[in-house]
Amino acid sequence: MASPGKPPVVHPALERNALGLTLRDYEGSMSTLCAGCGHDSVTAAIVRAFWELSTPPHRIAKLSGIGCSSKTPTYFVSGAHGFNSAHGRMPAIATGANAADRELAYIGISGDGDSLSIGLGQMVHAIRRNVDLLYVLENNGVYGLTKGQFSASADVGSKSKRGEPNPMAPIDPVTLALALGATFVARGFSGDKAQLVPILKAGIAHRGFALVDVVSPCVTFNDHEGSTKSYVHTRRHQVRAVLADFVPPAREITAAVGDGEATRVAMHDGSVVRFVAVPQNYDPTDRRAVFAYLQDQRGKGVIPTGLLFLDEGTPDLHEMSATIDVPLARVPYEKLCPGSRELERLQEEFR
């Protein structure tokens, strides 16, 4: 079923961003997901993040694979260029797109099936290449479109709707990404939009691969008693471990470091991520320490959320490839073809 459009009526009192656009201008079609689906809350956070950043909609490239999560690009920023591709293959398509035009804002939406099973290889390698891409993994521990099979992120002992416990250890995208050298690692909860919006904004500003794992409960197949990806379980075990504030380039930072603030990281576009509150002795730029903290919390059954790790110093795909600033897709042909005389000269090597 095609998702219906929304009425284009805009209330005159709606707030406008720097481009003169309202939140409505960053919305997409009506969601066709189940009522109460966590993914719709994530969509709302994405709409707000782009609106607050005043990103021109047509300068956004939104991509996805296949699955419930991957349907969501239809539901935000209808003025963006979208690509709903194939199951588990979005990272490669986003990588190629980014290689061809480095200037757009790339957002990839995926799920735990799309990312951690069929697309694990591609996600892992996109992380290695540090592709400049905000990668939102809407994680509900279950296959929705095929009605309730466990995904690779299901916790040991978490029960399916039929009551069967999952016997296998989960793949945790957050620790996986950290181990792989990811440069931006965050975890959010669809039920906590206030925390999620600044994470998404920082992820868009980040130059490199930004993994945002969002626990996003499936109300139809995985929101029951015994599931560790339900609203109730997540609310009970989620800890807002790291609170970060995103300060856009233009705005002055008034609060001084030390004012309850752990650290701040300057982003490449001039914006700043302020880590407002972190656990004791926690350094969000120290990969090993963050890893150890997460392992520790996991052992305690806690789900720490927030912008957990940030490294703005590692080169992205384009820096590693030493490509020019001009998007490759926009380089005039005259600058690409060596011409007939050079071909003649070159062929002396083949004589």
Place this chain on the structure above:
Amino acid sequence: MHHEARTRVNDFALKLANVNGTGSASANGLLLQAIFRMGIPVSGKNLFPSNIQGLPTWYEIRVSRDGRTARALDYDLIVAMNARTYEQDIRELRPGGYLLYDSTWPLDTALLRADVRFLGIPLARLCNAAFSDPRERILMKNVAYAGALAALLDADMTVVERLLEERYGHRKGLRESNSCALRIGYDYAIANLECPLPFRLEKMDGNRDSILIDGNTATALGCLYAGATVAAWYPITPATSIMDAFKGFCGKYRRDPETGRNRYCILQAEDEMASIGMVIGAGWMGARAFTSTAGPGISLMNELLGLAYYAEIPAVVIDVQRVGPSTGMPTRTQQSDVLKCAYASHGDTKHVLLFPADPKECFDFAVTAFDLAERFQTPVILMSDLDIGMNDWVVPRLRWDDAYRPDRGRVLGTEDLARLGTFFRYHPEDEDHVAARTLPGIDPKGAFFTRGSGHDKFGAYTETPDDYREVMERLALKHRAAARSVPAPVIVRRPGASVGVVSMGSCDPAIREALDELARRGLAADYMRVRGFPFGEEVEAFLEEHEIVPVVEMNRDAQLRSLLTLETRVPKEKLRSVLAYGGFPLSARTVVDGVLSRVEVPRGVPR
């Protein structure tokens, strides 16, 4: 027993039998290039194992003043450097032929053949005396036999010496070693053997407007000239050297003069599913992007080739075909991906294929592939093979027209969109059934949602049968329309031809030679080499014209014949298969025998 009555000039074949990993390739290449430089048409076929060191490898050189470049099966001289293959190598010599061997060790008398002359040179002993480094002793044996061959075949030593200078001039030690080894072989042969042999080289002027190049290098050059900026690949034999060459050319021609930074991006992917994905992503953005692969990669790319077909995204895939199925024989040649590529992916899919016959066509068709991919907004697969891709071919010089501009197809810019008012991705269509596309990021009015899921002509998601079908029918028509734009078949007619031979790709030199031979024997045959799929009217007409159509191809299941049967009006009884698929390049004899066994031979034609 047959002996050569007189001297044959510039018309013979050599086979060099070696152990791989011993450095023979460079000596063999030296010989080939020297013959080329003497102005004599020549071809080299490398029959090598899927291994780095220790297995048998052969290099065949065919010298032909008439420009016959197909693999010869009659060898006048074999250089037997691999004791493990002596027996087989000696068997393959023609009666009256010569065998050059390393006489440091005695030859097993059981191997002797009365109709073969044995030329012994103590290569190991001579090289051990001249060189002290163990590795050098092994390497230089090859250069020494090259020197002996130069003497036996009467090669121009100044040409050979100049080649050594060009190759190793910047490395004095290597230059001296090579020169020394070359002289060792040359001098020994002159002093101890009958030089020259009854077949020999003589300078001519046959290569003035030719180059010696392999197909993968030419393909890479085509991609460079076509303006490709994004390349994604996964290493695989026999396609790897395409990306090696592309990288080399880009390093030379694609550096921004001011910043030193790259006007290209090469992505070594984690697998072929990713490499085709990257190509599709870059194509969606409007870059000219390609991937190079072989059969196993094509299998993996099937899924996303369907996505690119259905979502209508340009993509160029170069398939350097090798022997399948499965891992098959990765270093041997075949034309066995034809059907897989024509219909790659699930659902109803059809792709545009190009069939180059040699490195020159690899260069030309690589450019064509990008133009067609963008013109028709669809994947285009360049069907090369290992023989074309990895062997050195003498081909006419590559030409470039500076007036060339890429055919970007129907792409709407800001002004077009302003004029248009509303943009729909798949509507309206032009006479080729192609709808205009927009590139992401260019204009707010051009935004649309690309999807591999069911969509209607406006680009919206659909599950409605009529709306789905409307798009699928246009895609079929679009594919059909591409028949007018793919390279036309090459048709060679002979007076009084009773049959019409059809083939493709690297079969070409063997078929041309075979048809001359058949004509000599009294069987005149027309010949059509298809160069593109979908098949155009000329293909239909040729098939219609001939009552008997032998289809020569290098696979077991007659894939080209199947494709012709499926995609033209030809009654399949007319098509008679001549198949050669053991993995070595095709030879004329195989074609002659094959054609004769498939047609009713007119009386008087010797079989």
